[in-house]
Amino acid sequence: MTPRDDQFGDERGTIRLPVACLLAVCLAGALYLGYCGVTGYLEQRAGTRYYGALAGEVLANVPTAAPVPTPVPTDAPPPATPDEPQSATPCEATADEADAREDVTEAPAPEGTPEPTPTPAPAPTPAATATADPTDTPAPTVSAAPAATPEPTPRSAIDFDALRETCPDVMGWVRIEGTKIDYPIVQGEDNLFYLKHLPDGTANEAGSIMMDCANHPDFTDDVTILHGHHMRSGAMFGDLDLYKSADYYAEHPMMRLFTPDGDYDVAIFAAYSVDGATFAYPTVFTGRAGFDEFLHRARSRSCFTTDVEVGYGDRILMLSTCAYSYENERFLVVGKILENEAE
Numbered sequence: 001m002t003p004r005d006d007q008f009g010d011e012r013g014t015i016r017l018p019v020a021c022l023l024a025v026c027l028a029g030a031l032y033l034g035y036c037g038v039t040g041y042l043e044q045r046a047g048t049r050y051y052g053a054l055a056g057e058v059l060a061n062v063p064t065a066a067p068v069p070t071p072v073p074t075d076a077p078p079p080a081t082p083d084e085p086q087s088a089t090p091c092e093a094t095a096d097e098a099d100a101r102e103d104v105t106e107a108p109a110p111e112g113t114p115e116p117t118p119t120p121a122p123a124p125t126p127a128a129t130a131t132a133d134p135t136d137t138p139a140p141t142v143s144a145a146p147a148a149t150p151e152p153t154p155r156s157a158i159d160f161d162a163l164r165e166t167c168p169d170v171m172g173w174v175r176i177e178g179t180k181i182d183y184p185i186v187q188g189e190d191n192l193f194y195l196k197h198l199p200d201g202t203a204n205e206a207g208s209i210m211m212d213c214a215n216h217p218d219f220t221d222d223v224t225i226l227h228g229h230h231m232r233s234g235a236m237f238g239d240l241d242l243y244k245s246a247d248y249y250a251e252h253p254m255m256r257l258f259t260p261d262g263d264y265d266v267a268i269f270a271a272y273s274v275d276g277a278t279f280a281y282p283t284v285f286t287g288r289a290g291f292d293e294f295l296h297r298a299r300s301r302s303c304f305t306t307d308v309e310v311g312y313g314d315r316i317l318m319l320s321t322c323a324y325s326y327e328n329e330r331f332l333v334v335g336k337i338l339e340n341e342a343e
Contacts (some may be wrong), residue, residue, distance in 0.1 A: 030086075032098075043204050043205045043206065043332065044205065044206055044231065044233060044235070046204060047198060047204045047205075047206030047235070048206075048233075048235055050198055050200075050204075051182075051183060051235075054184065054199075055182055055183075058158055058162075058163055058173070058184075059158070059173075059182070062157045062158065062258075069282065081324050082291045083189055090329075097124065107301070110199075122245075155260065155261055155262045155263075155264055156258050156259060156260055156261070156262060157258065158173055158258045158263075158264050160260045163184065166200050167184060167199035167200055168185055169186040169188060169199070169216075170184045170185065170186050170193075170199055170265070171185050171186065171187050171211055171217045171219075171259070172184070172185040172211075172219065172257060172258055172259045172260075173185060173257075173258035174209060174226060174255060174256070174257055174258075174317075174319075175256040175258070176252055176254075176255050176256070177252065177254070178251065179239050179242075179252060179255070180234050180235055180236075180238070180239055181237065181239065181240070181255075181319075183208070183209040183228075183236070184199050184208070184209065184212055185209050185210070185211050185226060186199045186208045186209070186211065187210065187211040187212075187213065187215070188210065188213060189213060189218055190213050191210065191212060191213050191227065194207055194208040194210040195207045195229070196209070198263075203246065205229075205235060206229060206231060206235060207225070207228070207229050207236070208228075208235070209226055209228045209236065210226065210227045210228070210339070211224065211225070211226055211227075212224075212225040212226075212227065212281065212283070214281075214283050215283055218259070218261060219259055219261075219282055219315065219317075219337070220315070221283045221315070221316075222282065222283065222284050222285050222291070222315065222316060223281075223282050223283050223284075223294075223316040223317075223318055224283075224285065224315070224316070224317050224318065225281050225318045225320060226317070226318065226319050226320065227320050227321070228240075228319070228320075228321050229321065229322070230321045230323065230324075230331075231302070236321075237319060237320075237321035238321075239321060240331055240333055241321070241323055241331045243268075243271035243303060243304075243331075243333050244271065244303045244331075245303070246304035247326045248300075249271065249303075249304045249306075251303045252268075253267065253268055253306075254266065254267060254268065254335075255268060255317065255335050257317060257337060264337050264338055264339075265340075266317050266335035266336065266337050266338065267306075267308045267335055267336045267338060268306070268308070268333060268334070268335040269298070269299070269302075269306045269308035269310055269334060269336060270298040270299055270301075270302035270306070270332075270333075270334045270335045271302055271303050271304065271331070271332065271334070272298060272301035272302050272303060272331075272332055273301070273323055273325065273329055273330065273332070274321075274329075274330050274332060275326075275328055275329065276328040276329065276330040277327075277328040279330065279339060281318070281320070282294055285312075288312045291312045292312070295310055298334055308336060310336050314336050314337070315336070315337040316334060316335070316336060317334070317335050317336075317337055318332055318333070318334050319332065319333045320332050
């Protein structure tokens with residue numbers, strides 16, 4: 001071997017070592033990504049099975065469709081049924097009764113007229129006097145049984161006491177009929193734990209639908225915020241950005257909110273994107289000006305227009321998830337909690 005061959009051999013050895021290291025790093029990265037992908041897929045399937053089983057157990061007796069509120073006229077009295085004739089309201093006499101009272105009203109006696117002497121009632125004759133028969137047996141006295149106390153009507157169609165045995169931080173349940181959104185709502189001490197844990201505390205990348213930790217748990221704030229992951233499968237809040245389409249909104253204009261204090265319909269009135277790095281999620285407005293600014297921004301940036309009337313003092317439900325048109329994008333779907341409880 002000549003010195004020139006030795007030189008080429010050293011150069012080839014010097015080149016091969018970095019290439020081998022690079023290939024090893026790439027292979028390790030590919031294996032790691034594959035592992036993460038398989039693990040994420042398995043966790044996602046586990047989360048899907050968990051939520052499916054939980055919904056099947058909890059919502060077994062819950063109606064599957066949210067009722068659409070029907071306007072009831074307030075300027076006309078309800079029609080009388082054939083078996084129940086319409087009567088005057090309490091403390092309000094009919095015209096015939098008023099005329100009858102006027103007819104029997106006595107005129108005042110003139111001055112100086114002696115008071116009439118009352119005529120004593122005639123004493124009963126002996127024939128009219130009832131004689132007790134010693135053979136008669138008095139009828140037994142029947143005492144009325146105390147009325148049974150009615151069972152209290154549950155405030156919600158969901159048994160939250162039973163649900164909290166396995167999900168202690170559950171605060172409600174949200175459903176949008178005809179979509180994959182049908183999940184319990186939990187609230188943690190922060191907005192981190194339930195990003196990667198199921199409602200029963202099991203670690204899972206799908207996480208939970210989470211009420212913002214700044215909210216009161218009873219949905220009494222001006223705006224209650226619900227966070228959820230945007231899953232590629234459409235699970236959790238993965239289908240939320242479908243509200244970018246007005247046609248999709250027309251098919252799903254209502255949400256259903258179940259709470260321990262009652263179940264409510266929620267009328268969606270806006271859906272729009274915000275910059276999650278700068279958007280200040282509101283929970284309580286300090287006055288009407290703040291509310292009006294929030295409402296104007298929501299309606300002006302919404303992907304569709306609605307005729308849902310929203311006013312200062314109404315309770316708002318806001319669903320938020322990640323979107324990917326730009327960095328830190330968040331997509332919001334906003335609805336008004338109707339104060340009349342859903343039947």
